[in-house]
Amino acid sequence: MRKADEQGFREFATSHAAALRRTAYLFCGDWHTAEDLMQASLMKMYLAWRRVHGMDNVNAYARKVLLRTWLDEKRRPWRRAEQHDGELPDHADATADPDLTSSRLWARELVHTALLQVPPRQRAVLVLRYFEDLSVAEVAVAMGCSEGTVKSQTARGLAALRAAVEKLDSSTAGRVAS
Amino acid sequence: MSEQDIREGMRVAVWDEPPLDFDPDQLIAKAEKVRSRRRALVSVGVGTALVVVSAFALPTFLIRSNSDNPGVNVAKAPTSSAEPTDPDTRRSRRLSQRVADRLPHVLPSARGISVVPERPSIFDKPNAPTTKQNAPTTQPKANGKVTAYIGFEDGIGPTAIQLVVADSTGRAPDVCAGGQLCQQEDQPDGTKVVISEVREGSELTTVAVTHIRKDGMTVTLYSFSHNPTNGSGLRQTVPIGPDGLRQLATDPLITWD
Structure with missing residues (x-):
């Protein structure tokens, strides 16, 4: 690769790595896996950088690569999620601020429990639409499907998310229900 | 739960993200290694495919060329040097x-x-x-x-x-x-x-x-x-x-x- 192209990729990767990792976290619910997904996506982009960097919207392409990488990872048998059947003991967090704890706990529950119970493609649609603030058309491009499919997946994803939130404990559920 | 709640919840969920330890040079070095390994694999694959195709195609080609020219060994106009002695x-x-x-x-x-x-x-x-x-x-x-x-x-x-x-x-x-x-x-x-x-x-x-x-x-x-x-x-x-x-x-x- 030419030096100029390599420099262009370096700048792109440095400026977008964090955002890609955040999106990946919302996809998979785990920061370590999210970092792996981000690195794998950027590596794919580097290998195809010669034809990628001339595109109008490199960000959209990066999101698409990240989504495909995550869906591919999910299909691999050795990547299947662990099944937790035991109860972990609760420990007090000395650094936690009681004033902020409520909202953060709710968000964490939303991501870790409720969002992870939504099927992968519906979860991806929800993340792209409500976290990335993409339009239906942009999500359709990233998902490689029609806009109608995005709308239906969004509706189903929201229903699944609401049902999952309902199952959370009464205090959290009581806060989010509206 | 409104869409705004979901939007806000996702933002808060990534609020306490761990520090990012990302080195683009390391990533580029790794990608170059992957690329060279892939090229080597493709070269070996193409070479193997050529050998296999040749192994199958050569006998077929020889049989066909012999079939197309059944008179390869013809002695229709024998010369003095080609005249059999038997x-x-x-x-x-x-x-x-x-x-x-x-x-x-x-x-x-x-x-x-x-x-x-x-x-x-x-x-x-x-x-x-x-x-x-x-x-x-x-x-x-x-x-x-x-x-x-x-x-x-x-x-x-x-x-x-x-x-x-x-x-x-x-x-x-x-x-x-x-x-x-x-x-x-x-x-x-x-x-x-x-x-x-x-x-x-x-x-x-x-x-x-x-x-x-x-x-x-x-x-x-x-x-x-x-x-x-x-x-x-x-x-x-x-x-x-x-x-x-x-x-x-x-x-x-x-x-x-």
Whole structure:
């Protein structure tokens, strides 16, 4: 690769790595896996950088690569999620601020429990639409499907998310229900 | 739960993200390693594929080229240096050349007529076309007996007929040759013609016409539903029927000395 192209990729990767990792976290619910997904996506982009960097919207392409990488990872048998059947003991967090704890706990529950119970493609649609603030058309491009499919997946994803939130404990559920 | 709640919840969820330890140079170095490994793998794959394709294609190509040019070993116009010293071979070429010269009168559509002497006799297995692999390359010589092929191309493709001439001193071929139909016709001049046919179902696969002369010499012409010089070119019936073979075997213009 030419030096100029390599420099262009370096700048792109440095400026977008964090955002890609955040999106990946919302996809998979785990920061370590999210970092792996981000690195794998950027590596794919580097290998195809010669034809990628001339595109109008490199960000959209990066999101698409990240989504495909995550869906591919999910299909691999050795990547299947662990099944937790035991109860972990609760420990007090000395650094936690009681004033902020409520909202953060709710968000964490939303991501870790409720969002992870939504099927992968519906979860991806929800993340792209409500976290990335993409339009239906942009999500359709990233998902490689029609806009109608995005709308239906969004509706189903929201229903699944609401049902999952309902199952959370009464205090959290009581806060989010509206 | 409103859409705004979901939007806000997702933002808060990534609020306490761990510090990012990302080194683009390390990523680029790793990607370059992956790229070179992939190139090496592709090179090995292409090389292996070429070897495999060559291994399969070369024998096929050789068989086909031999089939397309059945007269590769033809001695139609022998030069002094190519003239065989063996008298049986010389005679084989001479007799088969005479048959080749008369062939257009029997089969006007025949093109590229050539002589292929001393190729294997396959009439011992008339129902099974031989292949290039299992066919012997030379015919064991018998005293007073010559064998040759006359190759030609008709409207269907390249093929050949087989000529066997046995003197009264030589071992005459089996005139019926295992054929399902074997009929003998007495000729006005005192000679005999024996016609033998082999069929597979309704398809005629082999025809043999033997002319038994008064001096004991036998002239046998075989016509097969495949090209007997290489075992390929399977067709529905024989290129020359019994009448055409009889015309050649009894042709007064061909001298068999």
